[in-house]
Amino acid sequence: MARRAEPTPRVVPVRAMVSTVEFSTAEHPMTEQCPSEDSEPIRTCVGCRSRVARSHLLRIVVVGGELLPDVRRRMHGRGAHVHPDLACVELAERRKAFPRALRVAGPLGLKQVRAHLEQYPRNTGG
């Protein structure tokens, strides 16, 4: 009986989840504004999924399970972008787009966002 030492292959479990590859939305406050024109970052509305200039969208952050409108875009953490329109916000809520975009477990409160949108109705002027 020859005992052959079998080289035990070290199987490293690959757990890399590459199913949802997305562009990094990390925003570094140190990033200098590029002076070139028409270089405004494009963001996708989590409601209607249309891609528009970031300034047309409202940044939403989550604080303690409550969604908050980040009007000045200065709050830390992940942000979700949505049209400042209740229709898009509600659409995003139905699709559970906020928890997905913000990488947190839902459900998330929308009271602050609703209040914000009711206080500042959509600006239709161009």
Ligand SMILES: [Zn+2]
């Ligand atoms: Zn939208």
